[in-house]
Amino acid sequence: MDNNQPIGIFDSGIGGTSIWKEIHQLLPHEKTIYLADSKNAPYGQKSKDEIIALSMKNTDLLLKMNCKLIVVACNTATTNAIRELREKYDIPFIGIEPAIKPAATNSKTQTIGILATQGTLISELFNKTAQQFQNTKIIDQVGHGLVPLIESGKMNSPEMTQLLHSYLTPMIDANIDYLVLGCSHYPYLIPQIKAILPNHIQIIDSGEAVAKQTQNLLKEKVGFTTEKNGKPIFYTNANPKVLMEILGNKYDVVEKDF
Numbered sequence: 665m666d667n668n669q670p671i672g673i674f675d676s677g678i679g680g681t682s683i684w685k686e687i688h689q690l691l692p693h694e695k696t697i698y699l700a701d702s703k704n705a706p707y708g709q710k711s712k713d714e715i716i717a718l719s720m721k722n723t724d725l726l727l728k729m730n731c732k733l734i735v736v737a738c739n740t741a742t743t744n745a746i747r748e749l750r751e752k753y754d755i756p757f758i759g760i761e762p763a764i765k766p767a768a769t770n771s772k773t774q775t776i777g778i779l780a781t782q783g784t785l786i787s788e789l790f791n792k793t794a795q796q797f798q799n800t801k802i803i804d805q806v807g808h809g810l811v812p813l814i815e816s817g818k819m820n821s822p823e824m825t826q827l828l829h830s831y832l833t834p835m836i837d838a839n840i841d842y843l844v845l846g847c848s849h850y851p852y853l854i855p856q857i858k859a860i861l862p863n864h865i866q867i868i869d870s871g872e873a874v875a876k877q878t879q880n881l882l883k884e885k886v887g888f889t890t891e892k893n894g895k896p897i898f899y900t901n902a903n904p905k906v907l908m909e910i911l912g913n914k915y916d917v918v919e920k921d922f
Contacts, residue, residue: 667887667889668695672723674736677702678700679811682869683760687875690878694894695897699899700902705815706811707783708781708784719741734758738760742760743761743784744783767844771842775839777804777838785804785846790846801838809823810828814849814853836865842866843867848869902919
């Protein structure tokens, strides 16, 4: 089964490019269209209804661009809106949620940390998953302020270092041995997080798992492209310069009102 239509990916901004990079690395021939809804970032502070409405707006745009499947590269949008998206649209969706399972299953101290947005941590889907691991102590922390700093190009700022120290120190004190990154923006902070955490604490994000899931869905239901260019297209409704920088200035970024 061949399918030369593009894969659609959206996020509340530039963070989902961490997911896009994993997908592009695993499936380099696939065309991808990425929407950075930076104008409305962060989703984590918005109500469930607002998150659903924004997710549907992004989906409508990707469907107009003839996408064959949609990756919701945003933990907040997945945990708050994926059920509604699957009910409304006749297209396969892949979501991203915090990787609690591998952390809880492998933890020796039976204590794990989760750094995520407020919207993810209060969601029904997150809490349902967390309840499956009642023998594991979960230290969750809302990453207030992290996404706005990343979106405004202040990733390596003193403010960022200060915030990360304040969020991670209580987790270290609580004896976590796994830190789960529950926001697709946060993998870009891994070098800074590693500088704060002791070496024995492992960091888990969902990018690789989402890429493999995308590959499986293409194989089983949707179809791979027969073309060989794999050209990505990036759209943003704010801060194109920041998106270009995070992509290493390798790709064109189109500013578009959506």
